[in-house]
Amino acid sequence: MSDGEDKDLYQIEIIFFVYNEPQRFVAEQWPQFVGKLDTRQAVMPTEPATQKQLLNDAAVSIKKSKTQRYIQQISWTQPLVDYVRSTPIHLQAGNNNEEIEGVLSIKPARNIYNVNVDLIFKANNQEFRLTRDIKVKKNEIFYLDHPVFGAMVVLSPCS
Numbered sequence: 385m386s387d388g389e390d391k392d393l394y395q396i397e398i399i400f401f402v403y404n405e406p407q408r409f410v411a412e413q414w415p416q417f418v419g420k421l422d423t424r425q426a427v428m429p430t431e432p433a434t435q436k437q438l439l440n441d442a443a444v445s446i447k448k449s450k451t452q453r454y455i456q457q458i459s460w461t462q463p464l465v466d467y468v469r470s471t472p473i474h475l476q477a478g479n480n481n482e483e484i485e486g487v488l489s490i491k492p493a494r495n496i497y498n499v500n501v502d503l504i505f506k507a508n509n510q511e512f513r514l515t516r517d518i519k520v521k522k523n524e525i526f527y528l529d530h531p532v533f534g535a536m537v538v539l540s541p542c543s
Contacts, residue, residue: 392463393542394522396429397439400455400477400484401446402505402533418513421502426474426487429460438523438538455483455533461542464492475503482506490539495521497539505533 456477472489486503
């Protein structure tokens with residue numbers, strides 16, 4: 385592969401975690417029906433990460449935390465083209481891949497990446513949804529926060 389051929393290849397990482405405080409489940413009223421994810425065009429991540437994962441230290445911290453429970457870290461590589469929304473990625477994590485399900489897509493625009501995240505967390509016979517359109521810079525860790533669960537996302541150009 386010649387230099388520059390993989391200039392649009394990125395490594396995407398995401399960590400999922402849950403807050404351990406049980407009062408978070410009862411502190412607010414949540415809608416009974418959170419809806420269904422649109423996974424019709426989404427694909428599972430197939431290309432494994434090829435470089436050092438930037439979220440490894442965060443994963444270690446979450447695993448040591450008394451207030452958070454680590455669920456899973458997922459990382460993959462995929463090509464991204466400026467001003468074109470990527471193929472949506474279908475994410476599954478947790479016990480038997482059933483605790484968290486989500487869809488993530490990315491649309492690069494110069495030095496900013498528009499990331500659409502739609503996640504559903506299932507626990508205690510309840511479902512909680514987190515939907516965000518965020519703007520991130522390369523190598524910048526972005527936190528997605530919900531009162532019950534959360535995630536961290538980072539995008540890195542492959543070298």
